[in-house]
Amino acid sequence: xxxxxxxxxxxxxxxxxxxxxxxxxxxxxxPLIHLKNLSRELKVExxxxxxxxxxxxxxxDRGMVMAVAKALEEKTTAVICASTGNTSASAAAYxxxxxxxxxxxLPAGKVALGKLTQALIYGAKVVAVxxxxxxxLQLAREAALSKKITLVNSINPYRLWGQRSAAxxxxxxxxxAPDWIVLPVGNAGNISAxxxxxxxxxxxxxxxxxxxxxxxxxxxxxxLVLGRIVEKPETVATAIRIGNPVNAEKAVRAIEMSNGKxxxxxxxxxxxxxxxxxxxxxxxxxxxxxxPLAFLLKQKRAGKLSEGLRIVLIxxxxxxxxxxxxxxxxxxxxxxEGTLEALKxxxxx
Amino acid sequence: xxxxxxxxxxxxxxxxxxxxxxxxxxxxxxPLIHLKNLSRELKVExxxxxxxxxxxxxxxDRGMVMAVAKALEEKTTAVICASTGNTSASAAAYxxxxxxxxxxxLPAGKVALGKLTQALIYGAKVVAVxxxxxxxLQLAREAALSKKITLVNSINPYRLWGQRSAAxxxxxxxxxAPDWIVLPVGNAGNISAxxxxxxxxxxxxxxxxxxxxxxxxxxxxxxLVLGRIVEKPETVATAIRIGNPVNAEKAVRAIEMSNGKxxxxxxxxxxxxxxxxxxxxxxxxxxxxxxPLAFLLKQKRAGKLSEGLRIVLIxxxxxxxxxxxxxxxxxxxxxxEGTLEALKxxxxx
Numbered sequence: 068x069x070x071x072x073x074x075x076x077x078x079x080x081x082x083x084x085x086x087x088x089x090x091x092x093x094x095x096x097x098p099l100i101h102l103k104n105l106s107r108e109l110k111v112e113x114x115x116x117x118x119x120x121x122x123x124x125x126x127x128d129r130g131m132v133m134a135v136a137k138a139l140e141e142k143t144t145a146v147i148c149a150s151t152g153n154t155s156a157s158a159a160a161y162x163x164x165x166x167x168x169x170x171x172x173l174p175a176g177k178v179a180l181g182k183l184t185q186a187l188i189y190g191a192k193v194v195a196v197x198x199x200x201x202x203x204l205q206l207a208r209e210a211a212l213s214k215k216i217t218l219v220n221s222i223n224p225y226r227l228w229g230q231r232s233a234a235x236x237x238x239x240x241x242x243x244a245p246d247w248i249v250l251p252v253g254n255a256g257n258i259s260a261x262x263x264x265x266x267x268x269x270x271x272x273x274x275x276x277x278x279x280x281x282x283x284x285x286x287x288x289x290x291l292v293l294g295r296i297v298e299k300p301e302t303v304a305t306a307i308r309i310g311n312p313v314n315a316e317k318a319v320r321a322i323e324m325s326n327g328k329x330x331x332x333x334x335x336x337x338x339x340x341x342x343x344x345x346x347x348x349x350x351x352x353x354x355x356x357x358x359p360l361a362f363l364l365k366q367k368r369a370g371k372l373s374e375g376l377r378i379v380l381i382x383x384x385x386x387x388x389x390x391x392x393x394x395x396x397x398x399x400x401x402x403x404e405g406t407l408e409a410l411k412x413x414x415x416x
Numbered sequence: 417x418x419x420x421x422x423x424x425x426x427x428x429x430x431x432x433x434x435x436x437x438x439x440x441x442x443x444x445x446x447p448l449i450h451l452k453n454l455s456r457e458l459k460v461e462x463x464x465x466x467x468x469x470x471x472x473x474x475x476x477d478r479g480m481v482m483a484v485a486k487a488l489e490e491k492t493t494a495v496i497c498a499s500t501g502n503t504s505a506s507a508a509a510y511x512x513x514x515x516x517x518x519x520x521x522l523p524a525g526k527v528a529l530g531k532l533t534q535a536l537i538y539g540a541k542v543v544a545v546x547x548x549x550x551x552x553l554q555l556a557r558e559a560a561l562s563k564k565i566t567l568v569n570s571i572n573p574y575r576l577w578g579q580r581s582a583a584x585x586x587x588x589x590x591x592x593a594p595d596w597i598v599l600p601v602g603n604a605g606n607i608s609a610x611x612x613x614x615x616x617x618x619x620x621x622x623x624x625x626x627x628x629x630x631x632x633x634x635x636x637x638x639x640l641v642l643g644r645i646v647e648k649p650e651t652v653a654t655a656i657r658i659g660n661p662v663n664a665e666k667a668v669r670a671i672e673m674s675n676g677k678x679x680x681x682x683x684x685x686x687x688x689x690x691x692x693x694x695x696x697x698x699x700x701x702x703x704x705x706x707x708p709l710a711f712l713l714k715q716k717r718a719g720k721l722s723e724g725l726r727i728v729l730i731x732x733x734x735x736x737x738x739x740x741x742x743x744x745x746x747x748x749x750x751x752x753e754g755t756l757e758a759l760k761x762x763x764x765x
Contacts, residue, residue, distance in 0.1 A: 070447050092698050093449050098419050098442030098471070104515065120469050122447070122699070124736055164698035166453065170763055175751060184739045187746045190695030194762060198754040209756050213765070240418045346539030349441050349513035350471070387473055387736035390533045397536045402524060405547040407558050413543060414519055416562070 070096045073129060073232040074136060080235065080267070081133065081228055087140045090165055094121050094128035095232050099240050099379070104347040105360070109367050112377040114245070115344070116237055119352055119385030123185060125306075126257065126383045127157035129233060130226030135161040137225045138217035145170060146219045147211055149204040151178045152306060153384060158219045159189035170210070172196055172203040221256045221313055230257055231264030235273075237379055238265075244274040249359035250381040252282040252291060252329065253307030255318035257383065262321030278379075280327035282318060283358040289331035291318060303334045303392050306355035306384055332361040338396050340364055341386070345393075351386030354393075419445045422478060422581040423485060429584065429616070430482065430577055436489045439514055443470050443477035444581050448589050448728070453696040454709070458716050461726040463594070464693070465586055468701055468734030472534060474655075475606065475732045476506035478582060479575030484510040486574045487566035494519060495568045496560055498553035500527045501655060502733060507568045508538035519559070521545055521552040570605045570662055579606055580613030584622075586728055587614070593623040598708035599730040601631040601640060601678065602656030604667035606732065611670030627728075629676035631667060632707040638680035640667060652683045652741050655704035655733055681710040687745050689713055690735070694742075700735030703742075 072091025074083060083089075097120045106113040118126035135158075138146055145168035148158050155171040162169035171186050175195040186193055196203050204220060211218035219226070238244055244265065250258050258280055268274045284292055285302030290310055297310035312318065322328060332340075337354050340361035345351045359380045366372040386393070403413045410416075421440025423432060432438075446469045455462040467475035484507075487495055494517035497507050504520040511518035520535050524544040535542055545552050553569060560567035568575070587593055593614065599607050607629055617623045633641055634651030639659055646659035661667065671678060681689075686703050689710035694700045708729045715721040735742070752762045759765075 070445070093447030093466070096419070100442050100471075104513070117442070117471070120471070122449075122466070122469070124734075160694075160698035160700070162698075163695050164453070172759075173749070180743065180748065181739060183749070184743055185700060185735075187748075188691060188694040188700055188735070188742045189698060190691075192763060193749040194752050194759065195749040196752050196754045196759065202754050206754060206756065206759055210759055210763075210765070216765075342537060342539075345509070345537040346512050349509035349511075349538060351509070351534060351537055385473075385734075385736060386534075386537070387734060390530060390739075393537045394529065394533055399529065399536075400522070400532070400542040400544040403543050403545050405545045405551050405555060407555065410521075410543065410545065410555055410559055414541060414559075416559070416565075 072132065073229060074132060077232050077235060084140065087136050090132060090136050092122040092128065092160060092164055094132050095236065097121060099237060100350060102348040105343065109363060109372060110374045111372065112375065114379045115350055115382050116233060116379055117350060117382045118233060119356065119382055123156045123160045124385040124388050125153040125157065126230065126233060127153045130229040131157040131161045131219065133225040133229030134219045134223045135165050135167065138167065139165055141217065143215050143217045144168060145216045147172070147207045147216050148218065148220045149173065149200065149207040150220065151182055154220065155191065156185035156189070159186040159191035163189045168192065170194065172207050174198060174200050174203050221254055227256055227260040227263065230260035231267065234261045234264035235268060238268055238274050244276050244278045245377040245379045246278060247281055247376060247378040248278045248381065249281040249283060249362060249378060251307050251355045251358045251383055252284050252318065253309040253312065253355065255291065255312035255314040258282050258321050259314045259317035262324060277325050280321055280325040281362060282322060282327065282329045283362040284329065284331045285337065285358060286331045286333045291315060291329045292331045304337055304355035304358060305389065306353060307358065330362055332358055332365060336361040336365060338392065341393055342396060350382065352382040353384035353386055353388045356382040356384050421481065422578060423481060426581050426584060433489065436485050439485050440481060441471040441477065441509060441513055443481050444585065446470060448586060449699060451697040454692065458712060458721060459723040460721065461724070463728045464699055464731050465582060465728055466699060466731045467582060468705065468731055472505045472509045473734040473737050474502040474506065475579065475582060476502045479578040480506040480510045480568065482574040482578030483568045483572045484514050484516065487516065488514055490566065492564050492566045493517060494565045496521070496556045496565050497567065497569045498522065498549065498556040499569065500531055503569065504540065505534035508535040508540035512538045517541065519543065521556050523547060523549050523552050570603055576605055576609040576612070579609035580616065583610045583613035584617060587617055587623050593625050593627045594726040594728045595627060596630055596725060596727045597627045597730065598630040598632060598711060598727060600656050600704045600707045600732055601633050601667060602658040602661065602704065604640065604661040604663040607631050607670050608663045608666035611673060626674050629670055629674040630711065631671060631676065631678045632711045633678065633680045634686065634707060635680045635682045640664060640678045641680045653686055653704035653707060654738065655702060656707065679711055681707050681714060685710040685714060687741065690742055691745065699731065701731040702733035702735055702737045705731040705733050
């Protein structure tokens, strides 16, 4: 059956009214890929939910379609966000399609233009404001106090509503809850959305058991593991480079409710996991998305991974979003003369 | 219903035997997106088949899954190709997942490393050989004469078989054939695959009429429009920068059979179409994929586009594959002081 987008597919499960326009860029219904080779290596049943195949390349589209539909219902004329990454790309795409203006604020002088290609091509007005990221966000909040502009940063409650749909798709497809769901954690909104989505599915009888939610952070940006704000978060996984998560409390509740845990992995472990995922099972995800596999590989090495578990890794973003990071750890091309003998030599044939 | 991959979905329509392994990275079943805003502007019913949402970001996955499945059936241990772009990425991903080695040959000194990130991270052995592209391809052919190595360049007949699936999906979803299908044309394999797929669907009664196939080339690389080989093809649309198409004869037949035509558009028109597609309907495709829309915009300006036609644009690759080209024609960020007044000023609020 063809994709419909999440507002159609989960119409009865989302807070839609008759006046909410059922917009879509065909987000959601992303593939759940069985990772055959890594399953064998780790002796578990391993799946990847590849949310990098959403229309703008990340899971943000699930929440943004809700936020923009509600902005239309509330008759605003523009959306605004402070973001340098996946959120701005998603906001700009949905606003374009919906005929709304999109304003993206970011701290002047601190963002490479390449990160903004998507927002710019989708037609957003990008404003570089003096100050740091928090000041840009504060300014976006103030601008959104006007009734005609909707703030679509993760403070927007509809974002997390839409993000629940990923958990629902996993359970619908497996026809039961997996044992574990392992997610990257930055601002901690997504893990909260999974928890809420799973609790709802349990309540309405779609699943019998609650999967353990494992929230994985980067070591240089691990406030939820450390239990304190990190002033200068640093990691190659830019999508989770956050020192003071907006949804920290909800995330802690999600972990407790599901008997899960937080853990942190190093940048080296993240890039290694990225290479393993791609070279063993043919899936290329952005660095943040590979923190969950890094966690599993670490558990395995420590002898702490029980055999036979059914585990779903959440790949939040497409590897094409950040094509430079993986090159750091990779061997380059081999050189050869243009003869068959020379070729056979370098390929060991 | 969840995706299955094309070897499952079209099992009865593809040349599979019981011994062909039904491998998949969940290719195919890509969204057919209704372009509401461009439809209104062009006064047609316009759809985009977004094949950039295949697992490695391009339509090549549809053919590669067939080629690699057949390589496994034939018990080869490696695949080889000469490619600098989408083909090498796809070959490397499917080979990785299938447990085959993948060798990618390219002309030494002529390819930027960034184009190879995907092939490298999927674990291909990339060899830079002395000589030009044709010599690299010749070397790949020679290496593949060994029974244990399968050539997966477009000469491999199973590639075009798999690519038929895109035409089938469009007809299945619309429940009839569209009036036009507009495709970018480089090596001319894909348009041939669409023609073959559509003829088959007509034969088995799935569609009543044959859509007109419109093949669009870049002006600097338009051998099929000019009717002669182009020695030094040049265009920003790298995926169709080909001067001597392998499948030229088949493509000419496809155009004749469907009462279609070839046309060419300029790089400026391609980049303009890329911005229109993204900023009007929120879809970001690589430059080559935007040649079809450039063609329609040109027809419209010339008063040659009939109202009400149902048209499907084939978006062969994801915009994230080539994030630099669009920046050429885009305005950069606007600067502002960090106050609400200053912000309102630059945004005209």
